[in-house]
Amino acid sequence: MQLYNKLSAKEREALLEEAGEDRLTLSFYAYANIGNPHLFRNHLFIAWDKMEVLGRIYVAHEGINAQLSVPAKRFLEFKEFLDEIYFLKDVRLNIAIEHDLKSFLKLKVKVRDKIVADGLNDETFDVTNKGVHVDALKFNELINDPNTILVDMRNHYESEIGHFEGAITPDVDTFRDSLPIIEEDLKEHKEDKNLVMYCTGGIRCEKASAYYKHRGFKNVYQLEGGIIEYARQVEKLNLENKFIGKNFVFDHRRAERITEDVIxxxxxxxxxxxxxxxxxxxxxxxxxxxxxxxxxxxxxxxxxxxxxxxxxxxxxxxxxxxxxxxxxxxxxxxxxxxxxxxx
Structure with a gap:
């Protein structure tokens, strides 16, 4: 029984080029209580290897964080597999705006202490007590409100090539660095301002919103589905696009262009x-x-x-x-x- 990838990136690249089949690049996450992450990891690898799924997946006691490339012809099979897992049924799948045959060249499913490294050691911190999820329309309304503080929960190299107009973009290397910095900078506005956050696909904001609620912020919101879903809704609903530049992504594409602005x-x-x-x-x-x-x-x-x-x-x-x-x-x-x- 194969439990680990056996092909090199070059070997996989050659196979993908030879097959020439369409693939979908997507991501999803879910916070859940996973009793045995190692067993769950093996279950995922066995099933996804058979489906020719490629990508980078992290599993921990607190949930799953997945960035994947799925053969287009097997997408329904992949979705049915997810729906059979109770905490992944109807999970939001952030489908990439741009697809690339080689966005991922290996299947890596790893067990980690956390699906998002946060540097926190607080047993009273409940990651499921999250902020209010808002769609693109509500998000635009909130950030037009002068009573709102908009914060980019991504790292410096991500926000450098693209961000929302008027957002605070912390000059940090990691997510764990941003949490205390933002709290310190905004500590005087815990009760009188709307704290609105965004990230690539939502996973960092999910944890950050719960953390800031835990730390006493009263009006906490997060962009549901992150920049990826925002761009999709803006185009579908013909909304005003308030994001400028590129959205950094963590695969071989490195970024998706949202607007033609080069910032x-x-x-x-x-x-x-x-x-x-x-x-x-x-x-x-x-x-x-x-x-x-x-x-x-x-x-x-x-x-x-x-x-x-x-x-x-x-x-x-x-x-x-x-x-x-x-x-x-x-x-x-x-x-x-x-x-x-x-x-």
Whole structure:
């Protein structure tokens, strides 16, 4: 019985190209009390591997967080499987605006302590006591209200390429960093302001809204389905779109364009650009914004040093990496002294 992925990304990529079948990129999450996450993880992997589902899925005692690529022809089978799990029946599926055959190249189902790392150790904190979910129409009404404070619950590299007009965009690396910062900044408005939050698909806001209610905020709201669902409703209902730029996503596409506005800059030359790339030097792999001209000039690298390493024969590069841990740049997305135009 296969319980883990056995194909490399290159092998899977070749199979996908050969098959040439349409796939749907989607995501979903659910907070629930899962007694045995390891058993549930194996159940998911066995079923989804047979369906040729690919993606990155985290399972914990507190629930599930999934980002997936599903063969279009097997979507109904996939949906029926979810509906047979009591806490996933009719779960919201955030279908991507743009689909890519290679959005995911492996099936990874991992057991984690939490589905969203929050750094909290508070046994009185009830994640199910969440804020009020609002759709795109109500969300627009709320953020037009001068009594509303709008907060982006995403990280700096996400909000840099796209965000809602007038939103507070904390300059943070992780979700856990944002929780205490936002609470401190807004502590005087716990009772007199509407606290409205948004994120990519809703999972971070779900936890944040419950946390801020726990910390005494009275009027807490979250955008249901996140930016992904907002963009869909805006188009379907012909609503005013208050999001500008791109929506960062955590798959090989890296982003979905919501509007044509380019609100960020190439981190190497300062030219308007909103294309995220990873440094081609595998020992670095820094995520940053790079325009086409700089990509050509720098051989898809973030610095001259990485460019020199990337130019070496692959075996030489492997020798240089041998015995060394991953560079901190891998985890410090978009932050490095070599990025002269990182704002």
């Amino acid at each position: 960020s800059h190439c981190h190497q030359c300062g030219k308007p650009c909103d294309t995220h790339v990873n440094c081609a030097n595998e020992a670095c792999h820094l995520l940053f914004i790079q325009c086409e001209e700089c990509a050509e000039k720098m051989d898809n690298c973030c610095s001259e040093k990485c460019k020199e390493i990337h130019a070496l024969p692959y075996e030489e590069q492997k020798k240089l990496r041998k015995g060394k841990g991953n560079s901190n740049k891998i985890f410090k997305k978009g932050r490095s002294e070599v990025l002269k135009f990182k704002q």
